[in-house]
Amino acid sequence: DADVTQTPRNRITKTGKRIMLECSQTKGHDRMYWYRQDPGLGLRLIYYSFDVKDINKGEISDGYSVSRQAQAKFSLSLESAIPNQTALYFCATSDSSGAGKDTQYFGPGTRLTVL
Amino acid sequence: QKEVEQNSGPLSVPEGAIASLNCTYSDRVSQSFFWYRQYSGKSPELIMSIYSNGDKEDGRFTAQLNKASQYVSLLIRDSQPSDSATYLCAIEGGGSNYKLTFGKGTLLTVNP
Numbered sequence: 001d002a003d004v005t006q007t008p009r010n011r012i013t014k015t016g017k018r019i020m021l022e023c024s025q026t027k028g029h030d031r032m033y034w035y036r037q038d039p040g041l042g043l044r045l046i047y048y049s050f051d052v053k054d055i056n057k058g059e060i061s062d063g064y065s066v067s068r069q070a071q072a073k074f075s076l077s078l079e080s081a082i083p084n085q086t087a088l089y090f091c092a093t094s095d096s097s098g099a100g101k102d103t104q105y106f107g108p109g110t111r112l113t114v115l
Numbered sequence: 116q117k118e119v120e121q122n123s124g125p126l127s128v129p130e131g132a133i134a135s136l137n138c139t140y141s142d143r144v145s146q147s148f149f150w151y152r153q154y155s156g157k158s159p160e161l162i163m164s165i166y167s168n169g170d171k172e173d174g175r176f177t178a179q180l181n182k183a184s185q186y187v188s189l190l191i192r193d194s195q196p197s198d199s200a201t202y203l204c205a206i207e208g209g210g211s212n213y214k215l216t217f218g219k220g221t222l223l224t225v226n227p
Contacts, residue, residue: 033214042219043159043203058214090158102147102207104215106158 003027004107006091012113013081021076021110023091031094032074033104034058034066036087043090049074050096081114088112118142119206121218129226134191136221138204141185147207148180150189152200153220159203163189194225 004025013019023032034046035058045058047066055066063085067075078085091107118141128134136150147166151159163178165171165187171178177190187206191198201220208214 040219043217045214048214088156102215103149103161103164104205105161109156109158111156 004091004093004105006089006107006110008110009108010111012115014115015080015082017081019078019081019112021078021089021091021112023074023076023107025072025091025093025107027093027095027105028071029093029095029105030071031096032068033092033094034064034074034076035090035092036060036085037090037109038087046076078112078114081112083114086112086114119204119216119218121202121204121221123219124222125224126221127224127226128194130194130196132194132225134194134198134223134225136189136191136202136204136223138187138189138218139185140187140204140206140216142206142208142216143182143185145182145185145206145208148178148187149205149207149215150176150178150187151203151205151217152198153203154200162202191223194223196225196227199223199225 007022033048035043049055049068065077089110092104094104120139150162152162153159165178165180175192179188201222203220204218205215
């Protein structure tokens, strides 16, 4: 089984709809991240969480919100989806302790299309 | 603002050749450096991490770091068609800020 899973893997929605992307991990990592990737723009950080009670905005948090329901679960919500939020979304995790403590491991991604 | 610059490519090399991928960064306090490989439509996969100046080798891959020049590179020896992918350079900012800043990636094509 994959260590970092994302659901759904693909989603098509309409402008104005609220949607949630979910991320779960079995790696036991305390830190979790949400990125979006757009052609030519690379990976950009939306939100990150260093533990259940520590959630921080990334460089492009406008229009998004997150919830860290447990150490293993981190959800990303689009309150009112708009077409320019069409992108590939990745969840990632890292461990704050031990060797390689800042290495991030990525989930398989969610391809979101907003019509 | 931290910046990470990579040549977008495409970089095209023949099978068996050495592919050289380069990355420069702006934040002098960066402590950790990573190379990820990403196949089209797939998630980034960690290839190498490097923390100290010099070379680090892992199989056909060698990462090179020069903090004074703010430069990190990835060499792929005996390139294979399966190495064709986008390579992402990522820098961690140091201190307690365990966030990565990614370059936009270099597309590598290895021709049989």
